Amino acid sequence: MKRRVSVDAIAGAIVVMLSMAVAVGAMRFPPTSGTVAGPALFPLLLAAIWGPLGLILLLKHLRVAPVGQAAAPVRPMVGLLGLSVAYAGVLPLLGFVSASALYLTIAIEFLGYRHRWRAGAVALSLAFLVFWVFRGVMAVPLPDGWIG
Amino acid sequence: MPAEIIEILHTLGSGAVWLALLGGVLGGLFVGAMPGLTATMGVALLVPFTFSMPIMPALALLIGVYSGAIYGGTITAVLVRTPGTPASAATLIDGYPLTQRGEGGRALAIAAAAALSGGTIGTLLLILLSPQISAFALRFGAPEYCALALCGLTMIVAISADNPLNGAIAAVGGLILATVGIDPISGYPRFIFGAVSLMEGVSFIPALIGLFAVSEALRVADSDAAKMTTAAQPHGWFVRQADAIRCSWTAIKSAFIGTFVGAMPGAGCDIAAFLGYSEAKRSAAPADRFGEGEIKGIAAPEAAKTAASSGAMIPLLSLGVPGDSVTAVMIGAFIIHGLQPGPLMFTEQAGLVYAIFALVLLSHVLVFGFGSIGARLFLRLVAIDRRFLAPIILLLSMVGAYAMRSNMVDVWLALGFGAVGYAMHRHGFPVAPVILALILGPMAEENFRRALVISDGSPAIFFERPIAATLLALAVLSAIGTAWRRRRMIHGLI
Amino acid sequence: MTSGSRLPVSSTIQRRGLTALPRRDKIAVAWVLLLLGVLGWMRYTRDDATGVFPQRGLTLICPYSPGGGTDLFCRGLARAAEPLLGRGVTVNNITGGGGGVGFSAGLLARPDGHTLTAVTFELLSLPPQGLVPFAYDDFELLLRVNMDPSAVTVRADFPASTLQEFVAKAREREGKLSIGTSGPASVWHLAAARLARSAGFKARLVPYGGAAPAVTALVGGHIDAVTVGPGEVMSHVKSGQLKILAIMSEQRLEGWPTIPTTRESGVDVVFGTWRGVAVPRGVPVAVLARLRKVLGEAARSPEFISFAESTGLNLALADGDTFKAAVEAQSIEVRALMDELGVMP
Numbered sequence: 001m002k003r004r005v006s007v008d009a010i011a012g013a014i015v016v017m018l019s020m021a022v023a024v025g026a027m028r029f030p031p032t033s034g035t036v037a038g039p040a041l042f043p044l045l046l047a048a049i050w051g052p053l054g055l056i057l058l059l060k061h062l063r064v065a066p067v068g069q070a071a072a073p074v075r076p077m078v079g080l081l082g083l084s085v086a087y088a089g090v091l092p093l094l095g096f097v098s099a100s101a102l103y104l105t106i107a108i109e110f111l112g113y114r115h116r117w118r119a120g121a122v123a124l125s126l127a128f129l130v131f132w133v134f135r136g137v138m139a140v141p142l143p144d145g146w147i148g
Numbered sequence: 149m150p151a152e153i154i155e156i157l158h159t160l161g162s163g164a165v166w167l168a169l170l171g172g173v174l175g176g177l178f179v180g181a182m183p184g185l186t187a188t189m190g191v192a193l194l195v196p197f198t199f200s201m202p203i204m205p206a207l208a209l210l211i212g213v214y215s216g217a218i219y220g221g222t223i224t225a226v227l228v229r230t231p232g233t234p235a236s237a238a239t240l241i242d243g244y245p246l247t248q249r250g251e252g253g254r255a256l257a258i259a260a261a262a263a264l265s266g267g268t269i270g271t272l273l274l275i276l277l278s279p280q281i282s283a284f285a286l287r288f289g290a291p292e293y294c295a296l297a298l299c300g301l302t303m304i305v306a307i308s309a310d311n312p313l314n315g316a317i318a319a320v321g322g323l324i325l326a327t328v329g330i331d332p333i334s335g336y337p338r339f340i341f342g343a344v345s346l347m348e349g350v351s352f353i354p355a356l357i358g359l360f361a362v363s364e365a366l367r368v369a370d371s372d373a374a375k376m377t378t379a380a381q382p383h384g385w386f387v388r389q390a391d392a393i394r395c396s397w398t399a400i401k402s403a404f405i406g407t408f409v410g411a412m413p414g415a416g417c418d419i420a421a422f423l424g425y426s427e428a429k430r431s432a433a434p435a436d437r438f439g440e441g442e443i444k445g446i447a448a449p450e451a452a453k454t455a456a457s458s459g460a461m462i463p464l465l466s467l468g469v470p471g472d473s474v475t476a477v478m479i480g481a482f483i484i485h486g487l488q489p490g491p492l493m494f495t496e497q498a499g500l501v502y503a504i505f506a507l508v509l510l511s512h513v514l515v516f517g518f519g520s521i522g523a524r525l526f527l528r529l530v531a532i533d534r535r536f537l538a539p540i541i542l543l544l545s546m547v548g549a550y551a552m553r554s555n556m557v558d559v560w561l562a563l564g565f566g567a568v569g570y571a572m573h574r575h576g577f578p579v580a581p582v583i584l585a586l587i588l589g590p591m592a593e594e595n596f597r598r599a600l601v602i603s604d605g606s607p608a609i610f611f612e613r614p615i616a617a618t619l620l621a622l623a624v625l626s627a628i629g630t631a632w633r634r635r636r637m638i639h640g641l642i
Numbered sequence: 643m644t645s646g647s648r649l650p651v652s653s654t655i656q657r658r659g660l661t662a663l664p665r666r667d668k669i670a671v672a673w674v675l676l677l678l679g680v681l682g683w684m685r686y687t688r689d690d691a692t693g694v695f696p697q698r699g700l701t702l703i704c705p706y707s708p709g710g711g712t713d714l715f716c717r718g719l720a721r722a723a724e725p726l727l728g729r730g731v732t733v734n735n736i737t738g739g740g741g742g743v744g745f746s747a748g749l750l751a752r753p754d755g756h757t758l759t760a761v762t763f764e765l766l767s768l769p770p771q772g773l774v775p776f777a778y779d780d781f782e783l784l785l786r787v788n789m790d791p792s793a794v795t796v797r798a799d800f801p802a803s804t805l806q807e808f809v810a811k812a813r814e815r816e817g818k819l820s821i822g823t824s825g826p827a828s829v830w831h832l833a834a835a836r837l838a839r840s841a842g843f844k845a846r847l848v849p850y851g852g853a854a855p856a857v858t859a860l861v862g863g864h865i866d867a868v869t870v871g872p873g874e875v876m877s878h879v880k881s882g883q884l885k886i887l888a889i890m891s892e893q894r895l896e897g898w899p900t901i902p903t904t905r906e907s908g909v910d911v912v913f914g915t916w917r918g919v920a921v922p923r924g925v926p927v928a929v930l931a932r933l934r935k936v937l938g939e940a941a942r943s944p945e946f947i948s949f950a951e952s953t954g955l956n957l958a959l960a961d962g963d964t965f966k967a968a969v970e971a972q973s974i975e976v977r978a979l980m981d982e983l984g985v986m987p
Contacts, residue, residue, distance in 0.1 A: 011317075022324055046320055057313060057314075057317065081567060088546060101677075103543065107538075113535045121670040121671075122536065124674055124678070130543070130547060138179075141701065148684050193708055195714075196714070287862065288862070290859075332849060332851055333849055348739060468878055468883075469861060490878065491881045553735070553736060
């Protein structure tokens with residue numbers, strides 16, 4: 001519980017800053033012309049609600065002094081997200097089947113499965129299955145890339 | 149009447165029709181379960197294939213896909229917190245906690261039964277009251293849609309569980325996100341930073357996939373959170389009698405809400421599901437535990453969205469106006485076969501219309517059958533090793549996000565929303581309000597400003613029209629009521 | 643799918659003896675090699691080695707979602723062109739940005755003629771808004787297939803049965819008559835603005851999120867008129883809920899022989915949307931010639947003509963040069979109109 005205190009305060013501060021950015025951005029929109037509401041009305045209104053909400057969150061959790069940050073285990077999640085980002089990067093270059101098979105094999109092994117060949121077999125089969133469903137059955141094209 | 153009965157019997161006597169309906173329902177269940185492949189997309193991709201088919205099998209195929217896809221999303225929503233279609237997002241709020249307790253079988257049985265009752269009630273209303281309901285739905289113009297969206301937005305506090313402040317922050321953040329893109333009234337680009345891909349706004353499907361499926365897969369990957377599954381408890385084929393009795397009134401009420409919402413041309417199954425859920429929560433008994441695996445919280449959205457899929461056929465068949473995005477696509481299939489949906493069809497081709505009613509009803513029965521029998525098979529999803537499950541969900545999420553518009557930007561968006569959703573979940577910010585805000589925010593803003601264009605800037609348009617005024621009053625009352633019931637909690641927060 | 647997956651990792655090693663493991667791995671190795679072989683074969687057969695166009699299947703980029711009018715048009719044309727090319731034509735819906743994303747993708751494709759783009763009126767209305775980094779002349783226009791003029795449509799009970807009476811009513815109501823459009827700066831919005839200017843009346847232009855919601859609002863009586871394509875209101879006109887007063891085309895349409903044109907009704911407006919096919923600049927001349935020939939034949943095939951009839955597409959074939967001249971003329975008109983409407987930032 002104590003760890004969340006500081007995170008909430010940071011979240012509150014982020015919300016306050018973002019809402020100010022939204023307000024500044026929306027001020028530059030063309031003004032409300034005549035009597036009809038213009039494009040800036042809603043963003044300004046929402047920023048005016050969001051900012052104070054963030055401020056409440058910030059102040060509420062500032063009252064309690066933040067106590068030492070317990071290091072939470074985030075490694076698997078960060079690694080997997082990084083792998084997914086890399087996958088999205090190489091997908092258009094390599095092509096769908098090869099990139100997906102590679103991604104699945106590495107990700108499965110990364111999460112602690114030790115049999116590389118079996119992971120590879122599952123990964124390749126799945127990549128082909130998804131490819132067949134999208135391309136063959138639904139006629140939705142997937143990236144071709146160098147390999148396919 | 150006898151002529152209609154003969155037409156129905158003739159239709160149902162054809163093997164091709166049955167084959168198409170069966171294939172459609174099975175294909176639809178699959179399409180619905182895949183993140184990114186929605187009911188709209190499934191039907192749209194099939195329409196060209198139906199050009200060369202005779203009319204009844206073609207309609208059977210499309211109706212089957214529609215009903216199947218609307219249910220298919222629930223399976224993955226309940227079991228792996230990955231809603232395959234937007235309409236299923238409301239079901240996971242209470243469905244997934246049940247799966248975590250090992251009661252996934254029970255949750256699916258309730259969902260299937262609620263879907264069948266919703267579909268049946270919706271279809272009966274379609275058969276009996278089409279002209280009346282569609283006349284009512286047509287009275288919804290810009291001010292009414294705006295008021296309806298505001299009604300829906302007042303439930304944000306309701307669905308943000310135990311922390312209204314965090315729920316409100318998530319919701320307003322979602323509303324701000326919803327303003328990104330070309331302004332639909334003035335045409336001015338808002339917050340797009342020169343990106344052509346953002347001109348139509350932050351695409352909804354990648355947001356949905358990211359906030360639920362990607363963030364869940366990341367959580368599954370975390371060894372800490374990996375204990376998401378308790379061993380699944382055995383459950384019979386069908387819903388238990390006690391569960392059925394407990395949910396019956398909720399399901400019936402939701403089915404009526406769903407049918408009306410579905411019949412409105414500007415609101416579809418997703419809005420119906422959320423409105424059904426919020427009404428169930430608003431009228432909750434003290435013993436109900438919404439958000440923690442309350443079975444009424446499964447029955448309500450399931451009944452509402454299935455009823456809405458029947459309701460969407462009401463304006464289509466009686467006026468030629470599609471009730472949602474799926475029926476908008478379906479209209480193409482009607483026209484290509486030389487049929488003009490609308491008032492004339494009811495008088496000139498009554499037999500055909502009744503055969504369509506029969507197909508809609510049958511599709512719901514088939515979905516119920518497959519949903520109940522298949523539940524045991526689906527439950528194995530939960531048993532898949534997390535080291536395989538997490539990467540597979542991620543891969544399907546990214547492919548689904550890509551396939552929607554063939555745009556890599558949507559894959560990046562899904563990953564970004566995944567990281568945000570993961571962080572929100574970890575720090576006690578609910579994600580359901582963001583989804584609701586993305587659905588209802590544009591509806592509220594667009595129609596508010598459109599109404600002012602029509603009235604030349606006079607706000608009287610919202611109060612002079614009886615339906616709009618009633619809905620606005622309801623929204624205000626509901627907001628005050630919720631605030632009053634939670635006054636202690638809100639006071640404690642500030 | 644999960645041969646080794648149902649067992650937790652520790653028990654896999656304990657329960658399966660060392661002798662059992664390699665055997666499963668051997669099967670896995672064989673399976674991986676087999677699938678890699680399939681992948682290699684797919685890669686090998688993707689491109690035809692003869693070097694004669696088309697070397698592989700073609701892609702037709704549709705900048706709008708599946709199920710819409712342009713999507714149906716693409717799928718119909720692709721199907722008609724396939725037998726003439728001897729290759730498959732895949733429709734790829736690259737959507738977003740009001741068509742801008744699909745147009746950009748089409749321009750970025752390798753200019754070898756294997757990637758075609760379905761181009762529409764929005765190619766002219768997007769660039770003046772300064773939102774997209776291209777102009778219509780970045781494309782090599784191959785063929786215009788259809789044109790849909792705007793149809794001035796009102797409810798059946800509207801107290802006017804000709805365009806003149808409609809204009810008189812609009813003047814009488816001093817700017818309070820509302821016309822629904824398919825969104826700001828969209829083709830039907832410009833059509834309404836053009837009509838109001840030429841006929842000399844003022845009206846409230848109410849933007850909706852597409853033609854269909856605007857038509858629904860008209861059927862429900864929330865607005866007075868729409869200026870969308872005849873196909874969008876066809877079913878409501880046939881069922882007697884709506885009536886078309888005039889169509890903004892040069893001549894009367896084949897499908898609507900009784901409806902007068904705007905010029906016949908005394909208002910000098912010709913305005914509408916069109917659909918055609920284009921490739922990026924830089925495609926070899928021989929390939930261009932082959933594509934023009936094949937697409938022209940496809941669009942004239944009886945199969946495509948009957949498809950167009952049933953979907954309400956108003957065919958108006960024009961070859962590259964005619965198409966280009968028409969687009970150039972309309973581009974100037976659109977730019978001027980948008981200036982006047984103030985939709986250019």
